[in-house]
Amino acid sequence: MRRRAWTALAVVALLTLLPALPALAQDAAKEPAYRAFPLIGSRLAVWAVAQLHLNFAAFILGVPIFAVIIEIIGWRTGDARYDWLSHEFVKLTFAAFSTTALLGALLLFLFVAYYPKFWTYMTSIFFPTYWVYALLFFAETFTVYVWYYGWDWLSGPRKGIHVGLGVLSNLFGTAILLVANSWVTFMISPAGIDESGALKGSVWAAINNFTWMPINIHRLIANIVFGGTIAAAYAAFRFLGAKTDEERARYDWMGYIGNFVALSAFIVLPFAGYYLGREIYAFNQTMGITMMGGFMSWLWIIQAILIGVLFIGSNYYLWLGMERIPGSERYRRYVPIMIGILAFGFMVWATPRSMVITLDEARAMGGTHHPVLGFLGVMSAKNTAVNMMILTTFLSFVLYRRANRISTKSWVATGMMIQWAALGLAAAVVVFYGVYGYFVESLVRIGFSVYQVLAVLAAIVVVMAIDIPMFRGARSTGTIRWGTIAPRSQYVLILLAVTFTWLMGLMGFARSGIRQHWHVYGVMRDNSVDAVTPAIGYAANMITTVTIAFFALVMFIFWLGGLGEKGRAGESGHAPTPVFAGGSDAGSTDESRGGRSPRRS
Amino acid sequence: MNLLRSRFVQAVLILVIAFVVLRFGIRPAAPWSVLTLYMSIVLLAVLVFVSSDSDSWRDFVRPIRALVVDPDQRVGLLVFLIVLPLLLGYYAYTQAAAKPQAPPELRAVHPAPPASIQFRGKEIQIAGLDNPLRKDQASFKRHVAAGAEIYIRNCVYCHGDNLDGKGHFAHGFNPPPANFQDPGTIAMLQEAFLFWRIAKGGPGLPKESTPWNSVMPAWEDRLTEEQTWQVIMYLYDATGQHPRRWEEGH
Numbered sequence: 083m084r085r086r087a088w089t090a091l092a093v094v095a096l097l098t099l100l101p102a103l104p105a106l107a108q109d110a111a112k113e114p115a116y117r118a119f120p121l122i123g124s125r126l127a128v129w130a131v132a133q134l135h136l137n138f139a140a141f142i143l144g145v146p147i148f149a150v151i152i153e154i155i156g157w158r159t160g161d162a163r164y165d166w167l168s169h170e171f172v173k174l175t176f177a178a179f180s181t182t183a184l185l186g187a188l189l190l191f192l193f194v195a196y197y198p199k200f201w202t203y204m205t206s207i208f209f210p211t212y213w214v215y216a217l218l219f220f221a222e223t224f225t226v227y228v229w230y231y232g233w234d235w236l237s238g239p240r241k242g243i244h245v246g247l248g249v250l251s252n253l254f255g256t257a258i259l260l261v262a263n264s265w266v267t268f269m270i271s272p273a274g275i276d277e278s279g280a281l282k283g284s285v286w287a288a289i290n291n292f293t294w295m296p297i298n299i300h301r302l303i304a305n306i307v308f309g310g311t312i313a314a315a316y317a318a319f320r321f322l323g324a325k326t327d328e329e330r331a332r333y334d335w336m337g338y339i340g341n342f343v344a345l346s347a348f349i350v351l352p353f354a355g356y357y358l359g360r361e362i363y364a365f366n367q368t369m370g371i372t373m374m375g376g377f378m379s380w381l382w383i384i385q386a387i388l389i390g391v392l393f394i395g396s397n398y399y400l401w402l403g404m405e406r407i408p409g410s411e412r413y414r415r416y417v418p419i420m421i422g423i424l425a426f427g428f429m430v431w432a433t434p435r436s437m438v439i440t441l442d443e444a445r446a447m448g449g450t451h452h453p454v455l456g457f458l459g460v461m462s463a464k465n466t467a468v469n470m471m472i473l474t475t476f477l478s479f480v481l482y483r484r485a486n487r488i489s490t491k492s493w494v495a496t497g498m499m500i501q502w503a504a505l506g507l508a509a510a511v512v513v514f515y516g517v518y519g520y521f522v523e524s525l526v527r528i529g530f531s532v533y534q535v536l537a538v539l540a541a542i543v544v545v546m547a548i549d550i551p552m553f554r555g556a557r558s559t560g561t562i563r564w565g566t567i568a569p570r571s572q573y574v575l576i577l578l579a580v581t582f583t584w585l586m587g588l589m590g591f592a593r594s595g596i597r598q599h600w601h602v603y604g605v606m607r608d609n610s611v612d613a614v615t616p617a618i619g620y621a622a623n624m625i626t627t628v629t630i631a632f633f634a635l636v637m638f639i640f641w642l643g644g645l646g647e648k649g650r651a652g653e654s655g656h657a658p659t660p661v662f663a664g665g666s667d668a669g670s671t672d673e674s675r676g677g678r679s680p681r682r683s
Numbered sequence: 684m685n686l687l688r689s690r691f692v693q694a695v696l697i698l699v700i701a702f703v704v705l706r707f708g709i710r711p712a713a714p715w716s717v718l719t720l721y722m723s724i725v726l727l728a729v730l731v732f733v734s735s736d737s738d739s740w741r742d743f744v745r746p747i748r749a750l751v752v753d754p755d756q757r758v759g760l761l762v763f764l765i766v767l768p769l770l771l772g773y774y775a776y777t778q779a780a781a782k783p784q785a786p787p788e789l790r791a792v793h794p795a796p797p798a799s800i801q802f803r804g805k806e807i808q809i810a811g812l813d814n815p816l817r818k819d820q821a822s823f824k825r826h827v828a829a830g831a832e833i834y835i836r837n838c839v840y841c842h843g844d845n846l847d848g849k850g851h852f853a854h855g856f857n858p859p860p861a862n863f864q865d866p867g868t869i870a871m872l873q874e875a876f877l878f879w880r881i882a883k884g885g886p887g888l889p890k891e892s893t894p895w896n897s898v899m900p901a902w903e904d905r906l907t908e909e910q911t912w913q914v915i916m917y918l919y920d921a922t923g924q925h926p927r928r929w930e931e932g933h
Contacts, residue, residue: 364930367810367873368795375793376889390724394731401735417735425728429721435867438716438787441857446711449848449862450790454709455717456867524871524927568737 115199116610124196125612126624131192133587133628134635135185137308139262140301140586142182143255144309145175146226148343150248157241167336169233171313172248176230177639179223197610200601207281207288208265215261222254256302263297264289269602270593271365279605292365296358297593303351308582310344315579316640318572321565331565337575338403342479344578345396349475349542352389352468353535355589360528362596369603373596375435381592381618383434386464388585390428393471395578397424400482402571408560410485416477423474430467435459457520465531466516469538473509476542480549487556497552501545508541583632587625595621690743694729701725716787790858793872794888794895796879802903811929812875816912823916830917833910837902846922856898863922870924877915877926881906 119127149171156164193201205212229247236244272279274287281288317337324330363370372378401417404410436450436459437443444450457463480501491497515530522530597603599613607613616624686692705713705721713721733743750756750763799808816826835844841860843850848862861868869877879887885897902911919926 372795376795439714523925
C-alpha cells in the first residue's frame with residue numbers, strides 16, 4: 083500500500099505539473115535565464131538528480147525485459163522456480179518504481195526552476211512529446227501494477243494474459259525510453275530546426291536526430307546489463323545474509339541468472355557503443371575528436387579499466403560457479419589460458435595512445451608516442467582485444483553450460499570439432515583484420531571492425547546451434563549443488579554491479595560533456611556560471627558520490643521491501659517458494675543453464 | 684620441483700617474470716605509468732588465477748598463513764615485518780622526493796578542430812574540407828615539390844629531415860615535435876585538420892585540455908593558403924601515408 087501511495091503521488095505530481103508547463107515557460111521568458119541552486123550550484127544539483135534518476139530508470143526498464151522472459155520460460159516449462167524468480171525480479175522493479183518517478187519529477191522541477199530559458203526552448207520543440215510521455219507513463223504504471231498484483235489472480239489458465247501484461251509493460255517502458263532519449267539526443271545532435279533554432283516542420287525530425295537510434299539501442303542493451311547486475315547483487319546480498327542452506331541455494335541460483343542475463347547482454351554492448359561513437363563522428367567530427375582524442379580521451383582509459391574488471395569479474399564468477407558442478411574438473415585446465423587471453427586483452431585495451439610520461443621518457447621514446455606500445459593505443463588493437471575478450475567470455479560460458487553433462491550423441495566428435503573450428507576461425511578473422519588495419523587508411527580500417535564483430539557473432543551462433551542439440555538428453559555427471567559456491571563469488575557480483583553503475587555514470591558524463599559549453603549543441607549556448615566543462619577527476623568524484631548515493635538508496639528500498647516480507651512470515655508473496663538443491667540433489671538440474679525444465683532433460 | 688608446484692611460488696614467479704618482460708623486454712622502455720598499469724592487471728589476473736577454485740586458493744594461502752601463525756616461522760615473520768615497511772617507505776620516498784625534472788603530464792591525443800576558421804580574413808570551413816590542390820592531378824608533382832621546399836625552409840628544424848620529429852631544435856621542446864612517420868599522427872587525420880594546425884599553430888589550440896604546451900608557430904601570416912596545402916601534400920607523399928577521408932554523412 084505504501085508503495086502504491088508513493089507511486090500515485092509521483093504520477094499525480096508529474097501530471098499536475100504538465101499542464102502548467104506552457105504557463106511556466108511563458109513566465110520563464112520574463113525571468114533570468116538561470117537561478118543558482120543553494121550551496122552546490124545548479125549544475126551539480128541537476129547532475130546528481132539526473133544520474134540518480136537514470137540509474138533507477140535503467141533498472142526499472144531493464145529488469146522487466148528479462149523478468150518477462152523468465153516468466154515465459156516458467157509458464158512454458160511448468161517449472162515453478164522460474165515463476166518465483168520472475169516475481170522476485172518484478173518485486174525489485176516495483177520497489178524502485180516510485181523512487182524513479184519522484185526523481186524524475188524532481189529533475190523536472192530543477193530544470194523549470196533553475197534553467198528556465200533552456201526549458202522554455204526545449205518545450206518549444208518537444209511539447210507534443212510531453213503528453214505522449216505522460217500517457218505512456220500512465221499506461222506503464224497501471225500495466226506494471228496489474229502485472230505485479232495480478233500474479234495469483236492471472237495464474238493457471240489465465241497465465242497467458244499475465245505474460246501479455248508483462249510484454250505490454252515492457253513495450254510501454256521501451257516507448258518511454260525512446261521519448262526521453264529524443265530530448266537528450268536532440269541536445270547533442272539537434273535536427274529539424276532552422277538557423278534561429280526554431281522547429282522547421284514536424285517534431286519527428288527533431289526526435290529522429292543523428293544519435294537518437296544509436297542511443298536507443300545502446301541504452302536498451304545497457305539497461306538489461308544494469309538490471310541483471312543489480313538483481314544479481316541483490317541476490318548476493320541475500321545469499322550472504324542467508325540463514326538456511328535452502329535460502330542460500332535459492333539466492334545462489336537467482337544471482338547466477340542475474341549474472342547470466344547481464345553477461346549475455348554485455349557481450350553485445352561494445353558493438354552498440356561503437357555504433358554510437360561512429361554516429362557521433364558522422365554528425366560532427368569536432369565532437370567525435372573531443373570525445374575520443376581530445377580532452378575526454380583519458381576517460382576511455384578509465385572506461386577500459388572498468389570494462390576489463392567487468393570481463394574478468396564475470397568470468398571469475400563462472401569459474402567459481404563451476405566448483406559446485408560435479409564433472410566440471412575436466413575443464414579446469416582451460417582457465418589459465420582464458421585468464422591469459424583476458425589479461426592480455428585488458429592490457430591492450432587499457433594502453434593509452436598518448437602516455438603519461440616524463441621528459442626523459444619522452445626523449446627515450448623519441449616523441450610522445452611509444453614506437454612499440456603506441457601501436458596498441460589505436461582502434462585496430464582495441465577492437466581486436468575486445469573481440470578476443472568477448473570470444474573468451476563466451477567460451478567460459480559454454481564450458482560452464484556443459485560442465486556436468488556428457489553428450490551421448492554419435493556425432494559429438496564432429497560437433498566439437500566444428501565448434502572449436504568456428505571459435506578458431508573467428509579468432510583468426512579478428513586478429514587478421516586487427517593486424518591488416520595498420521596497413522590501410524583510417525576509413526577502411528574503421529570498416530574492418532564490422533567484419534570482426536560479424537566473425538564473433540557468427541561463431542557464437544554456430545557454437546550454440548550445435549551445442550543445444552548436442553547436449554539435449556546428455557548424461558549427467560551430477561546435479562548442481564546450488565548454495566555451495568564460495569562466498570567470494572557473491573562479492574564479485576556486488577563488485578560487478580558497482581562497477582557497471584560507475585561505468586554508466588562515466589559514460590553519461592562523456593555523452594553529456596561532449597556538448598561542452600552548449601545546452602543544445604551549436605544552437606543554445608550555456609551562459610551560466612557553470613559553463614566550463616569539468617575535468618575528468620572532478621567528474622569522477624561527482625560520479626562516485628552519486629553512485630554511492632544510488633546504492634544507499636537501493637539498499638534502503640530493498641530493506642523496505644524486506645520489511646514487507648517479514649510482516650508476512652511464512653509467505654513468499656504470490657506463491658509458495660520453490661525448493662532448491664541447497665547442497666542436496668533435490669530439484670537441481672541443469673535447466674537453469676539452458677532454460678530447460680527437468681522433465682525435458 | 685615441489686616448490687614449483689606451490690601456488691604461492693607460481694604466483695610470485697608469474698609476477699616476477701611479467702615484470703622482467705615488461706620492464707626489460709620492451710625497447711625503448713615502457714613509461715613508468717604504463718608499466719604500473721600493466722603490472723596491476725597482471726596482479727589482478729594472478730589473484731583470479733590462484734583463487735578460481737578452492738584447492739588452489741588454500742594452496743596459495745597456506746605459506747602466508749604459516750608465516751603469520753606458525754611459531755617455527757617466527758624469524759621469517761620478523762624479517763617480513765621489517766622489510767615490508769622499508770619497501771613501502773622507500774616507495775613513498777621515491778614518490779615524494781623532489782626530482783630535477785618536470786612531473787609527468789597527462790596529454791590528450793588530438794585537439795578537437797573548430798568547425799571553421801578565419802584564414803587571413805577569409806572564413807574556411809574545416810568540417811568536410813578536402814585539399815583543393817588534389818583535384819589537379821596533373822600538377823601533383825609540382826605541388827609536392829613546392830611543398831618540399833616550404834618544408835625544408837620552415838619545418839625541418841623541428842620536425843626533422845626524415846619527418847620523424849627529430850629536428851635540430853627538437854630536444855629543446857616538451858612535448859617533442861610530431862613524428863609524421865608514426866602511423867598514429869597524420870595518417871589518422873584529414874588534411875583539413877593539418878591545415879588548421881599549420882595555420883593557427885599552438886596559439887590556435889582549443890581551450891579545453893590546456894596546457895597544450897605546443898611551440899608550433901601560427902603559419903597563417905607566413906604561408907599562403909596554397910602553400911599550406913602544398914606542404915600538407917608533401918607530408919603525406921614523403922611519408923607514404925594517406926590522409927583520412929571524410930565519412931559520408933547521413
